[in-house]
Amino acid sequence: MCRLFSLTSTSCISPMKAIEALDMMKEGHDGSGVGLFLSSLEGPFSRYKGLPILSGIFTRDGFKRMEEYMAELGFTPRFQLTLDTTGNPPPGTPRREIYLIQVFDPPEDFKSLEQVLQERKLTGIRLHLRHMGQEKEDMVVFSFWPDVITIKEVGDPLETGQYLGLDREELCARQILAQGRQNTNYGINLYACHPFFIQGVSSMTNGENTAFVPIKEYLSTQGVVGYEGYQSDSEVFTHILHFTLKEMGLGIEAYKHIITPLQDSDLEAHPDREFLQRLKQACRRLIIDGPNCVIGCLPDKTMFMVQDRKKLRPGIVGGRPGLYAFSSEACGLDAVIPDRDKSLDFQPMHLDTAIVSPECKEVRICRQTQPLPLQH
Amino acid sequence: MPTDAAITPSTLSQRDLPWQIHWDVKTCTLCGRCTAVCPVNAIELGTFRKRNIVVPFVGGREKPTSNFGVYHGIRQRTDPGYACIGCSMCNLVCPNNSIAAIKSESMDMLRFHRDRGGQPRTRGGRRNRGDSVLDQMKFMRISMLTDPALDAGRHEFELRTLLGRVLPPAKALASWKANGWTPPVREIHPLMIGSMSFGALSPNMWEGLQMGVAYLNEELGMPVRICTGEGGCPPRLLRSRFLKYVILQIASGYFGWDEIIHALPEMKEDPCAVEIKYGQGAKPGDGGLLQWHKVNKLIAAIRGVPPGVSLPSPPTHQTKYSIEEAVAKMIQSMSMAWGFRVPVYPKISASSTSLAVLNNLTRNPYASGLAIDGEDGGTGAAYNVSMDHMGHPIASNLRDCYLNLVKLGQQNELPLIAGGGAGKNGNLAANAAALIMLGASVVQIGKYIMQAGAGCLGTEGDRCNICNIGRCPKGITSQDPRLYRRLDPEKVAERVVDVYVGFDTEIRKILAPLGRSTSLPIGMSDALGIADKAVADRLAIKYAV
Incomplete structure (x- = not known):
């Protein structure tokens, strides 16, 4: 199993906090990798809100090729942060040349594009860089999006975090997703590390999606830019979420109805049965299977947790106004928010979506049997 | 036969026949049940002459003498027209187990003489080949220590499938918001009883199947569907609420559709779907065939034809001259007949042209699916040559179509x-699961439900297979009340229910270890493996030895 930890806060927090929580849950992952998603950035990045940030790992040649390519497109480099490693890499972590976090200023013609087209363009650039990198094995690109930093590396989360110096003050965010990887089905590949990201949508999973192949085949033929290159069976959760929000125009409350729809007896009693029946049929190809706990962050910085239809994975959410965390295990919560009211901790079950909006006022539980918000 | 008697080219010995009757003189009571029951009169009462040697007292002066006596027993006829079909009904009725039909271990000579009068062999049944690629497939992607496998007995399983055109998600929502038309979709059990017509099957068999299906739906909540085949539908069923469990088939003979059209205003329920048959796997490119033996008054009335004539449906629909127009029109007309509330889909024989049909249907908004019938499909009547040599296996055809989608x-x-x-070969759940993982949404069965539901004697070894002449010894495909009264519809219904309930357990035993329970694993090809490299490559599944 993997271990997940995420937090959403009204004040800025270092990613090391999340990694410490992962370390508390060390028995549940084998330290084969760590992945971080940071958003609502503070520090130097806050000055560049709205400008896309490129996150990735480069060799010197790769970096040069990337720069040339970006220059060709008219993207001007702005603020740059490279992670300076200290000492020898921890066991299992390869030595890399450049861990890059780079803000780019898009050209004028980009700024005049509609938002949808802008988003598509940014995704296209990320994919192009990824393909370039796969060709010569000189760059790995995780995200290229405003106000988003993604860091991934192979190795034990805590040791890797220290090695990469993730406690530096420039790295500070209000929404953080972190995953400690237990390598199971697929190779240790940086692209297989959670959290996965597409156009502001990010998610990570503890589990095994046994319906991966048919879902992958379906998504990758829908003509949506970015649904490709699957290295992990969990990547489709991110893309289904993206599909729900962006292609179908639905909210997070509908996500669970798509990945694990209600059975007929429950549907019949549901106030939105006609809509849900339609949704269940139309999205049957996106139904997930197997044991899975999904934690994700939406473009509006709302954070959520859902479980599979049988609730086969651990997951808990808790905190206090201003700071909430989603964790695989309670000890992860204890490590980061020891001063919360534990009686309010909640373990989402097979029908629940636990949602915390960016104001971090409360945990909202949305049960599948409840009415959906009005569709418009 | 005297040694100097004339023989003809078709004079055969018992050894030349595919089935030989072994009869035991010692235990036979001469009750005559076997000769009475034999559907093809292959055996008859025989009077045999036997020479008895009388040996006198040893040491006496008298010489041994002989005399001739007679005894009575069973004689197997060797006339090709009366060759034993191996059904073994004689053995079934024999009180002393004194008679049995044994398959010859050498090749028979009968096959060269089955075209008497220039009429090649026609028969019912199947392809008579035991091999099956589906049987060789294994389900290999089993969740072991990485994740808990599911419990087939205790967990919740959602095994239904969708019949009907499913719009892409965004379109479906748009149509819902606009309150527009959405193609009809039925949530059904993935194992469908395929098309076997009223006429091909006896009234008792048909009734039994319908009762079984009704019970499964109404008592067990299993949405099992049955297709009528081309032969219409009894008027009372058309006007009953049970019609919703029935898929009406229309084929090139349009048999029974006069009755169906007339019943339209009085239907309480819409049928589940309409299947337009363009071909069937057992005899691709050949039309339906109901031989005159079976066209009695009842069948004739339902089909709207005179009794006692053979009913060969044309190989193709007479109105069809192009798939682009005529097929689309037919699908549209059938949809229109029920106000676009009923899914309409064509059924074709698996063929190397299947992809062309499929591609066309993808662009037809009213087409609700495509049924593909592989060469191993059965039939009530066809020319032997069509059954044995025409057709395409289902596995690769289905896979090609799915991958094309x-x-x-x-x-x-x-x-x-x-x-x-x-x-x-009896492995229904495994075969069905393999087809689903290769890409099928629904699996149709015919022969299996006849064997399991009614005790059909047919096998891949050319046993019985006389469905075509209405002499079915079990009363399954006979229209003669003296024969079909042997079949109790209630018992058939019970067996149908047993088959489905057992199937559901077996399918869960396959899906649970694969970690699938939330939806039917259509196209989950990563679960499949086979120990044949060529097949694995062809089907894009794993090769494992």
Whole structure:
């Protein structure tokens, strides 16, 4: 199993906090990798809100090729942060040349594009860089999006975090997703590390999606830019979420109805049965299977947790106004928010979506049997 | 036969026949049941002459003498027209187990003489080949220590499938918001009883199947569907609420459709779907065939034809001259007849042209699916040559079609219904699961439900297979009340229910270890493996030895 930890806060927090929580849950992952998603950035990045940030790992040649390519497109480099490693890499972590976090200023013609087209363009650039990198094995690109930093590396989360110096003050965010990887089905590949990201949508999973192949085949033929290159069976959760929000125009409350729809007896009693029946049929190809706990962050910085239809994975959410965390295990919560009211901790079950909006006022539980918000 | 008697080219010995009757003089009571029951009169009462040697007292002066006596028993006829079919009904009725039909271990000579009067062999049944690619497939992607496997007995399983065109998600929502028309979709059990007509099957068999299906739906909540085949539908069923469990088939003879059209205003329920048959796996490119033996008054009335004549449906629909126009029109007309509330899909024989049909249907908004019937499908009557040599195996045909839909991003949008050979060797659940993982949304069965539901004697070893002449010894495909009264519809219904309930347990035993329970694993090809490299490559599944 993997271990997940995420937090959403009204004040800025270092990613090391999340990694410490992962370390508390060390028995549940084998330290084969760590992945971080940071958003609502503070520090130097806050000055560049709205400008896309490129996150990735480069060799010197790769970096040069990337720069040339970006220059060709008219993207001007702005603020740059490279992670300076200290000492020898921890066991299992390869030595890399450049861990890059780079803000780019898009050209004028980009700024005049509609938002949808802008988003598509940014995704296209990320994919192009990824393909370039796969060709010569000189760059790995995780995200290229405003106000988003993604860091991934192979190795034990805590040791890797220290090695990469993730406690530096420039790295500070209000929404953080972190995953400690237990390598199971697929190779240790940086692209297989959670959290996965597409156009502001990010998610990570503890589990095994046994319906991966048919879902992958379906998504990758829908003509949506970015649904490709699957290295992990969990990547489709991110893309289904993206599909729900962006292609179908639905909210997070509908996500669970798509990945694990209600059975007929429950549907019949549901106030939105006609809509849900339609949704269940139309999205049957996106139904997930197997044991899975999904934690994700939406473009509006709302954070959520859902479980599979049988609730086969651990997951808990808790905190206090201003700071909430989603964790695989309670000890992860204890490590980061020891001063919360534990009686309010909640373990989402097979029908629940636990949602915390960016104001971090409360945990909202949305049960599948409840009415959906009005569709418009 | 005297040694100097004339013989003809078709004079055969018992050894030349595929089945030989072994009869035991010692235990036979001469009750005559076997000769009475034999559906093809292959055996008859025989009077045999036997020489008895009388040996006198040893040491006496008298010489041994002989005399001739007679005894009575069973004689197997060797006339090709009366060759034993191996049904073994004689053995079934024999009180002393004194008689048995044994398959000859050498090749028979009968096959060269089955075209008397220039009429090649016609028969019912199947392809008579035991091999099955589906049987060789294994389900290999089993969740072991990485994740808990599911419990087939205790966990919740959602095994239904969708019949009908499923719109892409965004379109479905748009149509819902606009309150527009959405193609009709039925949530049904993935194992469908395929098309076997009223006429091909006896009234008792048909009734039994319908009762079984009704019970499964109404008492067990299993949405099992049955297709009528081309022979219409009894008027009372058309006007009953049970019609919703029935898929009406229309084929090139349009048999029974006069009755159906007239019943339209009085229907309480819409049928589940309409299947337009363009071909069937057992005899691709050949039309339906009901031989005159079976066209009695009842059948004739339902089909709207005179009794006692053979009813060969044309190989193709007479109105069909192009798939682009005529097929589309037919699909549209059938949809229109029920106000676009009923899914309408064509059924074709598996063929190397299946892809062309599929591609066309993907562009037809009213087409609700495509049924493909492989060469291992059965039939009530066909020429032997069609059954043995025409057709395409289902596995690769289905897989090609599914992968083509994947390429178009339309998998499961147009459900593929696969048939032809599922369970041919008794492994129904495994075969059905393999077809589903290769890409089928629905699996059709015919022969299996006849064997399991009614005790059909047919096998892949050319046993019985006389469905065509109405002499079915079990009363399954006979229209003679003296024969079909042997079949109790209630018992058939019970067996149908047993088969489905057992199937559901077995399918869960396959899906649970694969970690699948939330939806039917259509196209989950990563679960499949086979110990044949060529097959693995062809089907894009794993090769494992």
